[in-house]
Amino acid sequence: MKTGLLAVGIVAALLMPGQRTNAPVTVEVTIHHSTFSPSHFSFPAGTRVRFVIRNTDPIDHEFIVGSRLVQLYVEHTAERVHSGAVPGQVSVPAGTTRETTYRFGRAQPLLFGCHLPGHYAYGMRGTISVT
Ligand SMILES: [Cu+2]
Numbered sequence: 001m002k003t004g005l006l007a008v009g010i011v012a013a014l015l016m017p018g019q020r021t022n023a024p025v026t027v028e029v030t031i032h033h034s035t036f037s038p039s040h041f042s043f044p045a046g047t048r049v050r051f052v053i054r055n056t057d058p059i060d061h062e063f064i065v066g067s068r069l070v071q072l073y074v075e076h077t078a079e080r081v082h083s084g085a086v087p088g089q090v091s092v093p094a095g096t097t098r099e100t101t102y103r104f105g106r107a108q109p110l111l112f113g114c115h116l117p118g119h120y121a122y123g124m125r126g127t128i129s130v131t
Helices: 002-015 068-076
Strands: 025-032 035-037 040-043 048-055 061-066 089-092 097-103 108-113 125-130
Touching: 048 061, 048 089, 061 068, 061 097, 068 108, 089 097
Parallel strands: 025 048, 040 125
Antiparallel strands: 025 035, 048 097, 061 089, 061 108, 108 125
16 A cells, blocks of 8 residues: 555656756856855746855855845844755855755745845845746
8 A cells, every 4th residue: 555655656746747856957156255146047936956156255155045035034133154954045154165955936036145244235135036
């Protein structure tokens, strides 16, 4: 019986496009002079993206993906260290490269940014179109 259910699960996974376990797309992001490059991305809904973020600056930064609400929350929380345990949220210390994988669900405009004090206001942010 257990094997039968497993088989049904596998068939369902193969038939439902939304359930595909596709490999993530890798995207490289460079931080230089407190600016993200590129500063805009566009992904089809359902895409899993592995962001590889290279911080060339002599100061720490972070890379936070999310809605305006997520950006607002991270901007005002006292938590300044993002281990990478939360998808799309990672600290990128000076001179290092870090990565985080995020799955873009439904079509919507999203943002990414750095919320170390003053950085977001300075312009350390970008936009993501999920289409
Ligand atoms: Cu920053």
